[in-house]
Amino acid sequence: MKHFLLKNRVLAKTFTWRITASLITIAIIYTLTQKIIIAFTVAGIEYFTKMFLYWAHEKSWSFSNKPKKGSQQRSLIKTVTWRIIASLDTLFIVMVLTKEPMWASSAAIIESGVKTLGYYIHDRIWDRFLPENIMLDLHTHSTYSDGTVAPQEIIELASKKHCKYISITDHDNFNHVPLIKNIPSNIIYIPGVEISAEFPSTLHILGYAFDPEHTELKNTLQTLQDVRKKRNEAMIKKMETHGFHIRMDELIAESKGGIIGRPHFANQMLKKGYVASYQEAFDTHLAKGKPLYMDKKRLAPKEAIRLILDAGGIPVMAHPYQTKLDNEELEQLIIELKSYGLLGIEAYYSRHSKAQVRHYLHLAKKHDLLVTAGSDFHGKNKANITLGMAAKELNLIPFLEAVKK
Numbered sequence: 001m002k003h004f005l006l007k008n009r010v011l012a013k014t015f016t017w018r019i020t021a022s023l024i025t026i027a028i029i030y031t032l033t034q035k036i037i038i039a040f041t042v043a044g045i046e047y048f049t050k051m052f053l054y055w056a057h058e059k060s061w062s063f064s065n066k067p068k069k070g071s072q073q074r075s076l077i078k079t080v081t082w083r084i085i086a087s088l089d090t091l092f093i094v095m096v097l098t099k100e101p102m103w104a105s106s107a108a109i110i111e112s113g114v115k116t117l118g119y120y121i122h123d124r125i126w127d128r129f130l131p132e133n134i135m136l137d138l139h140t141h142s143t144y145s146d147g148t149v150a151p152q153e154i155i156e157l158a159s160k161k162h163c164k165y166i167s168i169t170d171h172d173n174f175n176h177v178p179l180i181k182n183i184p185s186n187i188i189y190i191p192g193v194e195i196s197a198e199f200p201s202t203l204h205i206l207g208y209a210f211d212p213e214h215t216e217l218k219n220t221l222q223t224l225q226d227v228r229k230k231r232n233e234a235m236i237k238k239m240e241t242h243g244f245h246i247r248m249d250e251l252i253a254e255s256k257g258g259i260i261g262r263p264h265f266a267n268q269m270l271k272k273g274y275v276a277s278y279q280e281a282f283d284t285h286l287a288k289g290k291p292l293y294m295d296k297k298r299l300a301p302k303e304a305i306r307l308i309l310d311a312g313g314i315p316v317m318a319h320p321y322q323t324k325l326d327n328e329e330l331e332q333l334i335i336e337l338k339s340y341g342l343l344g345i346e347a348y349y350s351r352h353s354k355a356q357v358r359h360y361l362h363l364a365k366k367h368d369l370l371v372t373a374g375s376d377f378h379g380k381n382k383a384n385i386t387l388g389m390a391a392k393e394l395n396l397i398p399f400l401e402a403v404k405k
């Protein structure tokens with residue numbers, strides 16, 4: 001039911017408002033005339049005349065762009081012109097039906113006040129109980145890190161899925177940025193990156209809307225990649241000693257030219273029959289603490305946040321649950337990261353439960369942080385994660401506004 005209402009929000013809202021408006025009309029006319037038949041007749045006629053007038057009103061306004069479409073001033077003036085037309089409609093209907101100018105004019109005047117208030121309350125109730133959702137995805141991985149879908153295709157897929165915003169956040173690099181060519185008109189693309197920070201469990205810092213030409217950010221991430229390359233070479237040697245033969249050129253092909261990481265090792269192990277599944281490669285060989293695991297260089301959290309800020313970007317804590325901290329420890333961490341300049345928290349995440357989302361939204365509010373939403377789409381490498389997230393639009397607006405600045 002809730003899903004159906006959200007999908008047909010405009011239609012459902014129009015319907016509940018027509019019922020509310022009719023009830024208000026009945027109440028006003030009955031109070032004035034004490035005649036129930038008249039009250040229902042007015043409401044019945046009004047139902048059709050107002051529907052037509054509303055359509056005509058919207059149509060006439062659509063021809064003019066003054067005041068500018070979408071502006072607050074325009075909404076205000078439109079509200080007034082509509083109330084005048086609607087009240088004249090009521091005046092006319094009551095006049096024709098009762099031939100009593102006093103009733104007709106009183107009804108019109110009372111109606112304009114009560115319905116304006118009623119419409120406002122009706123709008124607030126909808127926003128409170130069934131707020132508008134927005135589709136977007138601010139956390140995805142392309143072939144430039146460990147995803148299987150190319151950057152341009154991610155943008156097109158997001159557009160097809162009706163996302164209004166898309167960000168590609170590859171691990172420790174944003175090499176995809178200069179390659180984005182066509183951005184469909186129905187979607188806004190935000191440059192992104194996901195930096196792995198030093199932490200006992202997992203702490204990833206997302207960066208958005210930074211300057212991709214910022215020298216220090218570019219160079220620092222390049223250093224991480226150089227270190228990673230050396231680690232991969234060492235991993236190949238270590239694998240040899242375990243009887244797993246994987247060559248660098250195979251990994252390069254596997255990664256489609258992107259940055260090579262453990263997922264590509266895992267896929268190669270699967271293809272060569274060393275393991276029965278991708279996950280088995282991690283669980284018995286590649287995961288942290290397993291024999292073939294090799295650490296990579298990470299930035300300190302403070303450093304990652306400072307770099308993103310220096311490059312004019314917005315640092316956001318990714319998937320808070322992956323820190324594996326309890327509520328109190330997590331809050332302490334958020335306070336610490338905020339003191340370094342953290343600006344947001346990824347409250348909506350494909351693997352967060354509803355309770356987790358609620359808790360992270362609460363923490364964001366309490367510590368005055370922006371809220372983001374991301375799936376962590378990796379294509380076939382995380383086949384159960386699909387592109388696109390639905391989130392409460394009101395919660396996302398502060399972040400989306402901050403991106404525009």
Ligand code: AMP
Nearest residue numbers: 146260261262263279282283287288296
């Ligand atoms: P790397 O940067 O080369 O250390 O690889 C990190 C990536 O490996 C992560 O982004 C995950 O996609 C994947 N990964 C790490 N640990 C696991 C695990 N236990 N199970 C499955 N995938 C994992």
Ligand code: ZN
Nearest residue numbers: 141146171378
């Ligand atoms: Zn990844």
Ligand code: FE
Nearest residue numbers: 194204318319
């Ligand atoms: Fe991550």
Ligand code: FE
Nearest residue numbers: 139141194376
């Ligand atoms: Fe990620």
